[in-house]
Amino acid sequence: MIWDWVRTEALPGRRVTGVRELTGGFSNHNVAISTDDGNTYVLRRYRGRNACAVEAALARRLAGVVPVPEVVAADETGRLAGEPALLSRFRPGRPLSDVLASADAGVAEQCGRAVGLTLARIGTVSFEAPGFFADASLTPGPPGVEPAAGLDDFVQRCLAQGDAAGHLTAGEQRALREHAARATALLVAVHGCRLLVHSDYNPKNLLVDADHGRWRVTAVLDWEFAFSGPPLVDVGNMLRDPRPPGFAEAFVGGFRDAGGGLPPDWRELSAALDLYALADFLTRPPEHRYFQRALHRIRELLARTG
Incomplete structure (x- = not known):
């Protein structure tokens, strides 16, 4: 049909x-x-x-x-x-994930800057309130919702509903709950933000191409998880995994130079916002690659933050 x-x-x-x-x-x-x-x-x-x-x-x-x-x-x-x-x-270009797999420092820096510039432009789109999109009207909802609130409760639900108990020790789960409680208080600073968030902004959803020797973004794909909230969600997503040397610095610089907002504690805020995704991955089946990746990143996070 x-x-x-x-x-x-x-x-x-x-x-x-x-x-x-x-x-x-x-x-x-x-x-x-x-x-x-x-x-x-x-x-x-x-x-x-x-x-x-x-x-x-x-x-x-x-x-x-x-x-x-x-x-x-x-x-x-x-x-x-x-x-x-x-x-x-159809949009031309190569997946950024493929390009970065073999990129030298110069290509990584150019791609990073282009990706940061593009993210800042996404953040120029604003809405009347924070929230989630349900239909073509793009009206954020439900009324009064704050996407950046309740991280501690969300993490607790994911730990309870998923299979984390068989893969994270009791001490690791306790440390994750304590970290989520601290991050919840930190995220009050971004409450009320109502800018467009892609919510899956990473190399597999970006196409890039070299135009006269300069790399540029040719398409941003897969907007199914987009919502109205703080763009630091996308910053955290892009910096979640290790990138080639030069990429992360150029990404942050491109984002800032194009008007993207980076408060002094942006690293802590973006990591706190990314914890929503990491916790959600814990509800996937243990054999799922995102489940295993989440375990690794959560352990790294706990090691950094104590």
Whole structure:
């Protein structure tokens, strides 16, 4: 049914000449579609949470702000396609994760600066309140919610609901709760922030390319987790894992130079905000790679902070 929608509704008058799977898209299924007029598109099918309406609305709002794939067609409810589906124009570029895997210091610095500049531009988009998006209106909600509040309770729930007990010692769990309590108090400083947050801003969701010898961001992908809140969430995400020499410093410098807000304690704040994601990963199955990564990063965090 979905291919009928592609041919008759999304791309009428064009013939599909090729289909290939795309890497990435851990929560969704993405394929590249070639047509007889020489164009290429990306069909996004939603495996779990249906974020089609939100992603389509954000793509339209971000046009001219940062490079995002142009929406060609969207069936937000799946009424015509049989399932929620989003068709966008294919964007050129290489995954930043692939580029950084073999980057020298010069390439890493250029990419870092470009990624920081792009993040600062994302943060120029503001909303009336903090909160989460539920539909194409991009109205943050529910009313009165503060995304950066209650970290201590969130960590406690993740420890209780996940399989952390079999992998973190009782002492490590206690230390994590104590750290979360301290971080909760620290995060009061970012309450009320109502800027656009990608919430999965890392190298696998960024395409880059060299333009006349200078690396630039050609697309920011996968906006399904975006919300209204503090951009330091994305800073913490990008700096969570080790990066090639020169990348992190250039990323921070590019972000700051383009107007991104970095208070004196930004490192502590961004790490505290990133703990939401690390704790959430503890609710994944133990064999999941994100579960194992979260254990490693949490142990590093506790070692640094005592």
